[in-house]
Amino acid sequence: MIYLNNAATTIQKPPAVTEAVMAALAGAGSCSRGASTSDLVAARSVANARVRLARLIGFAHPERVVFTQNATMALNTALFGMLHEGDHVITTDFEHNSVLRPLHELERRGIIELDYVRADASGRLRMEELEGLFRPTTRAVVATHASNLTGAVTDVPELVRAAHGHGARFVLDASQTLGALPVGMDELGIDVLCFTGHKALMGPQGTGGLAVVPDLGLAPLVHGGTGVKSADPFQPPSYPEHLEAGTMNAHGLAGLDAALEFLLELGVERVAEHDWKLRERFIQGVSSIPGLVVYGDRDGHGHTGVVALNLEGIDSSSLADRLACEYDIATRAGLHCAPRMHAALGTLERGAVRFSFGWYTTEDDIDAAIFALRDIACDLGDAK
Template sequence: MIYLDNAATSFPKPRGVIDAVIRYLSEIGGNPGRAAHASAREASKLVDRTRRLLASLLGNVDPSRIIFAPSTTVALNLAIKGLLRSGDHVLATSMEHNSVLRPLNGLARLGVTHSLIPCSSSGELDPADILPLIQPQTRLIALIHASNVTGNLIPVDEVGKIARERGILLLVDAAQTMGKIAIDPEKLFVDLLAGPGHKGLLGPMGTGFLYVKSGLELEPLWEGGTGTQSESLRQPETWPERFESGTCNAPGLAGLAEGIAEVLQLGFEAIANHERRLVEVLLEGLSQFPQIIIYGPKDRRSCTGTLSFNIQELDCAEVAHILDTAYTIAVRSGLHCAPAAHRTIGTFPHGAVRVSVGPYNTEEEIHSFVKAIAEIVEFHSS
């Protein structure tokens, strides 16, 4: 198989990740923070290590402000629903994923309103477009760091400056950038940041996190056993356990530490350069065909390794199906859980074919992909 769906989840996972999950399940086994025996202590150590690794990746933030979650989606829900109250107004871009737009839409019934900042038809945001949309009650700007459809990066630092100067909080959805770009929330004026463990950080599925700036208060969305202050019926005030009720995905988090170690070993810049080079090769190949429409910015220097396109007259789902069944190539077609982004780039309601590369894809794989597309184009135009 040629796997070109790394924006959904990265594959393959490094050997160290697989070994760490197997080791946890076969040799450790205990529930972190739930007992004093050696197995639970070892489990706690592993989970703490992953938390510290993530904190150091984010410019050495306080590890207690990293809340583990099973996915970016859950982390975004915690940020949005734990923070916003009736009367608050939120700004989000027209490139946001449903993981931001559905919670915001759901909060409308509780009196939280939101407006979308329009992006261009190539998915780009001009930070100046935010200014006229700010209201006195604007409490939060929710910003996708890189589009999961077009791959372009949103200028978080510029938006962060605008937000900080006006006392507005900034939440960043780093689903497509964690592990691909060095992110320092302090330098970017970011107050909350949600990310996955299972995409760019190369960890197992079922891992993700929310970072919340020190001093910022948030209401927990779920309450229960934390392994601490068990005598009290009140949810502990201490971070991160205030937000981590219930047994965590300790095998997944043990694996995530090894994913992070692999990313650090490869280097952010080397990963980003490799992925950009693969997209260049892909673009060179696809642009030979006048029937192919490519979305996103022409200049791909500020983009991740994600690119979407369509073949004129052909349904994107059919293209993905042919790639899968005739060529064993995995891509994702449709709306990518981002209907607003597809409206923005003009591909709603059918969507597009999305190719998303990862650190282990090769130029040969991209050449094979382009060859498959050439055959599909030829077959359908004859």
Template sequence: MGEMRRVYLDNAATTMQKPPCVVEAVTAALTSFGNSGRDTGGHALDASRVIYDARCLISDLFNLGNPKQVVFTCNSTEALNMAIRGLFHRGDHVISSVMEHNAVLRPLYDIEEDQGVSHTFIGVDEKGRLLVSEIEKNIRPETKALIFTHASNVTGNANDLHAIGKIAKKHGLLFIVDASQTAGVLPIDMQDMNIDIVAFTGHKGLYGPQGTGGMAIREGIDIHPLKSGGTGVLSYLKHQPEEMPTHLECGTMNAHGLAGLHASLNWLVKEVGIDQVHAHEIALAKRFYEGLKDMEAIRFYGDYDTDQRAAIVSLNIADYDSSEVSDQLESDYGISTRPGAHCAPLIHEAMGTVNQGMVRFAFSWFNTEEDVDYAVKAVRELATDI
């Protein structure tokens, strides 16, 4: 018996395979970078230059128009915490949705308790699609912001940012987008879509290292810093300098990781193109779905009649626990998936899968049709056995 095939399909958690240029850039940085912004030596300048260039690439990717308004954090969770904890005051109200990840939900619960900021969560239909028409009905005089994920990390369904951005603009509300699943995957145009803040992570659709992420922030939006400390400039000020991006960055930057993100952004935007990456990923997701949709024992979650979605297919086999199915896929077939609640409790409540969870398959640029066909065969076998 030969070695078991290994197929990694947990790309919505992290894209395990990175383009070779990312590894090369991190390796070079680890042996040559000083501390960005901390001395005038060539090593420190090398780090600063790469970080600045990464800001430019992010600014361009989201059509922000100002690289100084790009702030780097250790992941999108930190970016979302900064925004949600740093923008509102007692009595404010925000509108969000049941599609959100705990990176949005928990900060919202926290500021409700600590700061008296209330929220309303917009629901979804039977396919998990946001009820966009409910948003306007829930706007109150004290509503300050709309906070929506671009795509659910559970169903893969994407929200119409154009439509939501129009509502935000009409009512003078901040529009904050969690792009954890879509940065580098679906187009995001902050100016065209009236988006004020995009939170992103580096290690998923941007194919960079873990430990990278950040926020693109429209000029003029003042976020109260979550942290303060050394900035390398204006050291005699008692508080964080007002100047961006320093206002929201302190301590040593992760220049080693950002060198990798810089390389992956160049690869993604200039070499391959995000349209092509998405076309490949969504074709694989579709192939997987098509290969299984005739199976009566399988229930799918999400809207598979569109390409404007993340390359995620979530399913259950009869009433089998998603963790058991996922374990069997791993142990018997070498296929990595993600079962359970995916840190997004409310969408599971909406879809009726709190107890069962779902088995999530998520595809990347580095997956192949052979990977998909192998996974289809595996799931068919499991769904037939029962």
């Protein structure tokens, strides 16, 4: 199979990730729930993963790296933990439902008011509208690092500058970019960074988390056992336990730790350059196919390795099915949990087919996808 659905999850991972998970399944105990050798093995891998994650994102406080089961839980933890009645929030049309739905729920409950930095028909955010959206009650600006539909990268420095200039916090959803693009949390002034482990980080599913600056307190979303201060009836105030109720996914986090070690040695810059070259090769290859439309700006250096397209004469789901069944190429069709971006691009009814590349994607994979699209286009043309 040619796997071009890395924006959903990576299935091709460094061998060390699989080895670490298998070793943990065979011998890791429960983190912070005992003093046996197996428990210490679990605790050590979780602690190492915190340190490596903090290093990867340029964050000086590894104890403020909190692990969850995915980015959705991390975003819910951040948003429900920091927002209060009367707060105003600014977000963007780029967002995934893991940002939109928590914010919509807070809005429906009458807790927050919500505004959007809109995207234009070419898939660019209208950043000139940002300043006019702020109010005295603006508590947070929440934005993805890159669109999961077009791969367009947001102007994080400008969003942070504007948020802090108005006394608001900045929350970054780095689900699409962590491991694929460099990010400096301390350097940029990001207040909360949420991530998942199973996409560009190339770790296991069921891993994710958030990094929270020391001067921001979050109310816990989940309450329960932490393995420390068990006589206290409330969640311990210390981090990371304050936001980590329940048994940790030590097996998954062992794999994430191995993935982080691999990426730190490899260098995220190499991944970014690799993805950019593949994106350029793909776009150049499909640009001459009759009836094919690529959505969004084509400036490769401002994008992750993601391309969304449609082909005249076939709906997106049928195109993805043909790619899978006839050419053994995995993509993703539909709305990609990004309804506002599809609305901006005019594809809300039709959807699109997304191709997303990763570290293990090759030029041969790209060429095979180009051939398949050209072949299908010719077939559709002959059928007219």
